[in-house]
Amino acid sequence: MTRPAEADEPASEAAAQSVGYALSQLGFETSRRFADLEATVALEPREFALLRAVAERQGQSQQAVAEHLRIPTSTMVAVVDGLEEQGLIERRLHASDRRTRTLHLTSKGSKILAKAVSLAWGFEREVCAGFDESERSRLLGLLGRVADNIGLDLDALPDRGSGRRRPHA
């Protein structure tokens, strides 16, 4: 970036011209929209994430999935409870270790997950409406460079620090 770096540049003009601000706003809004969309199939984002994690390799222990998702086990219990009540996953006893519970997708859970994934792709199409393939990959490339700049691994699972974060403004 070549933009001037005067410290006393009018703060009010910074917003529209700032990549950081734009990313913050877009991230907040896309998360919100995505959550609203998944609510259509009665899933919260983290429930969606959990379903995907379980689908990826069924029979994982509850703790293994919790670590994968980087949520504390106490939270994990509540999320699993909810999904089990909805009949989307089920806890089973581990073959040899009776302390651990393995997680499995039910057929209903599998159907809901398929719908949820479909919704997610629909959202992606909405986000990228009017982009041809080269534009979309260019955008992904630029975003990847930004991620590198701030040391974020886009392929990794989110590292939710100690909680909530608001868009800066």
Place this chain on the structure above:
Amino acid sequence: MTRPAEADEPASEAAAQSVGYALSQLGFETSRRFADLEATVALEPREFALLRAVAERQGQSQQAVAEHLRIPTSTMVAVVDGLEEQGLIERRLHASDRRTRTLHLTSKGSKILAKAVSLAWGFEREVCAGFDESERSRLLGLLGRVADNIGLDLDALPDRGSGRRRPHA
């Protein structure tokens, strides 16, 4: 975008190739980094926003600023209390209406704001490291189109719904 839209595309591969996911992750992370950075001058993001709003036109009523920032007046009180305790702004009595308090930046507040703005620009340079001017404006242009696609006005102040939002994953 021209990407195929199969509903049952492997969810695990979606992440890295998805603009929505990338935006969500980047937005979360940039917000976090920005907050950490502003903490350097003992400011939270919304305190920074409040300082900017007051600086933009001093003497506004507390309520006017609250509406501008879209935060409930009860929250506003707490934020103003904090900034006043730090000596960055001060409440004054309105000339003619003794119910309202007008907000003013102190000289200390002005200095801190200048530092905070400088930090924000430094962060922007970090985010856009290695980008030449045309790349940066291309990125801003693409992000602007995404914002249009989802009906987000990047020039407007954030509309924080009923609270926290996590990156979808």
Place this chain on the structure above:
DNA sequence: TATTGTTATACTCTATAACTATA
């Protein structure tokens, strides 16, 4: 003694609504 999962609890953040003092 260590580990899996569970429960209890305490904390932060936010918003709603009651309250006061003015108008």
Place this chain on the structure above:
DNA sequence: TATAGTTATAGAGTATAACAATA
């Protein structure tokens, strides 16, 4: 009666740590 600001309160969400069963 309406409005600016304040205070009180209740809810959601989270994490920490005590706990029970098993290894």
